[in-house]
Amino acid sequence: xxxxxxxxxxxxxxxxxxxxxxxxxxxxxxxxxxxxxxxxxxxxxxxxxxxxxxxxxxxxxxxxxxxxxxxxxxxxxxxxxxxxxxxxxxxxxxxxxxxxxxxxxxxxxxxxxxxxxxxxxxxxxxxxxxxxxxxxxxxxxxxxxxxxxxxxxxxxxxxxxxxxxxxxxxxxxxxxxxxxxxxxxxxxxxxxxxxxxxxxxxxxxxxxxxxxxxxxxxxxxxxxxxxxx
Numbered sequence: 001x002x003x004x005x006x007x008x009x010x011x012x013x014x015x016x017x018x019x020x021x022x023x024x025x026x027x028x029x030x031x032x033x034x035x036x037x038x039x040x041x042x043x044x045x046x047x048x049x050x051x052x053x054x055x056x057x058x059x060x061x062x063x064x065x066x067x068x069x070x071x072x073x074x075x076x077x078x079x080x081x082x083x084x085x086x087x088x089x090x091x092x093x094x095x096x097x098x099x100x101x102x103x104x105x106x107x108x109x110x111x112x113x114x115x116x117x118x119x120x121x122x123x124x125x126x127x128x129x130x131x132x133x134x135x136x137x138x139x140x141x142x143x144x145x146x147x148x149x150x151x152x153x154x155x156x157x158x159x160x161x162x163x164x165x166x167x168x169x170x171x172x173x174x175x176x177x178x179x180x181x182x183x184x185x186x187x188x189x190x191x192x193x194x195x196x197x198x199x200x201x202x203x204x205x206x207x208x209x210x211x212x213x214x215x216x217x218x219x220x221x222x223x224x225x226x227x228x229x
Contacts, residue, residue, distance in 0.1 A: 005112060024112040031097045031109065076217065077224030080134050084126065084223060091119070092216040099173060099208025102180070108208070111174040113166060120162035120169075123219035127161065131226035139226065161222060169215050176203030 005023050012018040019025075045058055066089070073085045098110045109115050131139035143154040180203060 005107070022112075023107050024109045024115055027101060027106050028098070028109040028115065030106065031094065031101060035093060035097060073220060077220045078130075078134075078227040080227045081130055081223050087126075088216055088220055091123075091219070092212055095119075095169070095212035095215055096209055099212050100204050102177065102204040102208070107177060108173050108204075110169055110211075111177045113170045116166040116170040117162070119215075120166035120219075123165065123222065124159075124162035126219070127158075127222045127226045130223050134227045165215060165218060169211050172207060172211050176207055179203065 008021045008023070008026065010018050011021050042058070042062055046062075069089050069092075070082075070085055073088065074082060077084075095110065098115075099108055102108050131142075143151055143158075145154070
């Protein structure tokens with residue numbers, strides 16, 4: 001695994017419109033394809049599920065995950081924004097899959113700030129939307145506290161949230177990618193068949209799940225705080 005972002009060429013959509021086929025983009029497509037395939041499987045299976053029967057197997061697992069996330073969302077955020085729970089569930093699923101994709105030798109797309117920052121900005125838009133929709137006057141007055149002279153600093157503080165969110169996720173995942181790359185480059189060949197197993201379990205699985213959880217929880221908390229007095 002290389003910690004540099006590889007560019008596999010340029011794809012021209014129309015004349016004057018093209019984009020680079022980077023490793024981040026291609027792996028992101030792979031993650032999206034996996035999640036879409038899983039969603040289709042669940043959708044097909046769900047047509048055979050009967051709410052009157054005791055859930056088992058895949059149905060039991062899916063219902064347990066959805067119910068646990070909904071209860072967690074209600075306990076961590078405001079009841080006013082419970083309709084956003086599906087978005088944050090999808091966000092967590094995407095981040096989790098993107099972070100642990102390194103287990104199969106692919107470079108996690110979340111190790112690229114070009115992906116984590118747009119995701120953080122999407123959450124930032126929701127922060128502002130929740131604040132201006134549910135308590136517009138109080139939310140705008142909050143930018144003037146404790147005194148009006150602090151308005152520029154309060155605005156900067158708001159923009160610091162998505163930047164901090166994106167760098168936290170990006171830095172932790174990139175750090176794991178760099179350490180694993182150095183291990184494969186510097187360790188003796190014999191040890192590369194033994195040591196990476198435990199390290200992949202930590203950097204890709206444990207740390208990846210933890211960072212996906214932290215990013216999602218902070219986003220949920222910020223939205224809830226914006227919607228409530």
